[in-house]
Amino acid sequence: MVLQRFIETLRPAIEDELRQTIDRIRSGDQDGLWAMLAYHLGWEGQGAGRDAQGKRIRPLLVLLCSVAAGAPWQPALPAAAGVELIHNFSLIHDDIQDQSKLRRGRPTVWAKWGIPQAINAGDLMFTIAHQAVLEVRETMTAEVTLNASNLLHQACVDLTRGQYLDLAYEGMKEIPLEAYWPMVAGKTAALLACCTEMGALLACSNPDRRKAFRQFGYSLGLAFQVVDDWLGIWGNTALTGKSAENDLVTGKKTLPVLHGVSQEGEFARFWNTRPIHPEDVTVLAKMLIDEGTQAYIEGIADRLTGEALVALDVASEHNEAAQALRELANQLLSRDK
Numbered sequence: 001m002v003l004q005r006f007i008e009t010l011r012p013a014i015e016d017e018l019r020q021t022i023d024r025i026r027s028g029d030q031d032g033l034w035a036m037l038a039y040h041l042g043w044e045g046q047g048a049g050r051d052a053q054g055k056r057i058r059p060l061l062v063l064l065c066s067v068a069a070g071a072p073w074q075p076a077l078p079a080a081a082g083v084e085l086i087h088n089f090s091l092i093h094d095d096i097q098d099q100s101k102l103r104r105g106r107p108t109v110w111a112k113w114g115i116p117q118a119i120n121a122g123d124l125m126f127t128i129a130h131q132a133v134l135e136v137r138e139t140m141t142a143e144v145t146l147n148a149s150n151l152l153h154q155a156c157v158d159l160t161r162g163q164y165l166d167l168a169y170e171g172m173k174e175i176p177l178e179a180y181w182p183m184v185a186g187k188t189a190a191l192l193a194c195c196t197e198m199g200a201l202l203a204c205s206n207p208d209r210r211k212a213f214r215q216f217g218y219s220l221g222l223a224f225q226v227v228d229d230w231l232g233i234w235g236n237t238a239l240t241g242k243s244a245e246n247d248l249v250t251g252k253k254t255l256p257v258l259h260g261v262s263q264e265g266e267f268a269r270f271w272n273t274r275p276i277h278p279e280d281v282t283v284l285a286k287m288l289i290d291e292g293t294q295a296y297i298e299g300i301a302d303r304l305t306g307e308a309l310v311a312l313d314v315a316s317e318h319n320e321a322a323q324a325l326r327e328l329a330n331q332l333l334s335r336d337k
Contacts, residue, residue, distance in 0.1 A: 002320050003327035006064060010073065014059045017081040019043070021132045025124065036121040040092060040109050047106045054104065058195045059084045060328065065199025065213055067321035068312075076202040078135035079148055083195050085129035086152065090159055090191075092122035097167060126156075136202060147201055155194035162186020169253040173272070177258045181222075184255075189221030196220075200315065212315035216308050216325075223304035223333050229254040230297050233285050248281050255300070260293045267291055305333050 018041065026034040038044040042052030059080035063073040094100070095108040096115055102108060110118035133152050137145040165183040169175050196217030200210045232247035233256050247254050260267040267287040276284065288294055308329055316322035 001327060003324040003331075006321065006324045007060065010060060010063050011056060013074075013077060014056050014063070014080055014084070015053075017077045017132075018084060021078075021081050021085065021128060024131075025128060032117075033121065033124055036109055036113055036117065037125055039112070040088060040121065040125075042104070045106070047104075052104050052106055056084060057328070057332070058087050058191060061192065061195040061217065061325075062199045062202075064321045064325050064328070065196045065217075065315075066203045067199075068316040068319060068325055069200045069203035069205045069209060069213065070317050070319075071203030075136065075139040076199060078138075079133050079152075079198050079202060082129045082131075082133035082152060083155075083191065083198065085125050085132060086156060086159075087191060089122050089125040089129060090163070092118055092125065094163070096122075097163070140202065144201060144204065148198060151194050151198055151201065155190050158186045158190035160186070162188070162190065166253075170251070172253075174261070175253050175258060177255075177262045180253065180255050180258050183253075184222060184225040185218075188225040189218045192221035192224070193218035209315055212311050215311035216315055219304050219308035219311060220329055220332070223301055223308060226255055226297060226301045226304060227333055229256055230294075230301065232256075233281075233288065234294060248276050248284055249278055251276065256288055256293050256297050259296050260288045260291060263291050263293070265291045267293070301333065305329070 022034065022037050022041070025037075035044060039048075042048055042050075042054065062076055062080040062083055066076040067073050091103065092109050095103060096110045096118055100108055101111040108118075109121050113121070130149065130152060133148050134145060136148055140148070162183050162185065165179075166187055169179070169183065193214045194217070197210050197214035200213035205213070229247070232252070232254055246252075248257070257271070261271055262268075265287070267284060270280070270284060270287070309326065312322065312325055312329070316325070
């Protein structure tokens with residue numbers, strides 16, 4: 001696969017760039033801060049290694065989009081590190097807000113060091129992420145550097161808005177179906193759109209090409225979240241590692257839930273009148289199938305996937321990097337069910 005060849009080249013370079021970025025804050029009395037960041041990034045502590053590091057999807061998107069737009073990937077490395085650090089900052093804070101004690105099979109930062117220090121770790125990661133992006137000034141013009149910085153700042157604004165809505169919706173009994181899209185546009189799509197546009201920007205692409213690359217990332221992010229919501233109810237836990245009970249039991253306002261409630265059928269009556277227990281999940285999942293929700297979700301995912309791939313065709317040079325991006329998109333959107 002073309003994608004695998006790129007990963008074998010790009011992944012070590014991404015990891016080296018991340019380590020160099022994190023190591024800049026390591027000095028004497030700050031070693032404890034460094035340890036928290038290194039642990040969260042999967043380099044240190046029990047269980048450290050590739051599984052603890054995650055897939056580094058976001059920096060791969062930056063670098064692949066830069067090559068797909070006709071430029072070398074090396075100058076985009078600082079920006080790739082920056083977007084990955086923003087992603088990981090958001091995970092540290094999300095784990096605190098959700099009271100999640102495990103991530104990738106290991107204790108989360110707050111569970112290991114406490115909430116106050118975890119907030120410090122997240123804040124530091126947020127700051128050095130923005131410093132990392134500014135390092136593109138070594139090879140790029142001041143205008144491109146400023147635009148790259150602005151892209152990341154706007155993504156952070158959108159990310160925070162999405163997280164705010166996600167938390168706010170938890171306390172609301174009824175949410176209209178259309179309210180789903182601003183939430184996931186911020187929580188999931190904003191940073192992916194930033195990544196894909198960032199790659200094009202650092203390839204010195206014109207505004208139209210940048211817009212097409214951004215649309216690719218945005219639609220990819222929306223489709224990814226819709227697929228994730230599907231897996232949260234009908235997914236095979238043994239294959240995906242994602243519980244097919246948790247979304248219903250915890251009352252998350254996912255797209256299947258909101259669509260099911262909007263149908264005002266048996267699922268809606270059950271959902272609105274009683275708490276959901278694990279033993280209810282199979283029955284509720286079947287109700288959603290019978291009422292057309294599963295087919296609706298699959299149709300939405302297919303449409304958004306198509307939009308993403310069309311935008312990629314418009315944006316890219318149709319080179320091997322574009323082929324790798326198509327493979328990556330298909331992997332993300334056709335996870336084992």
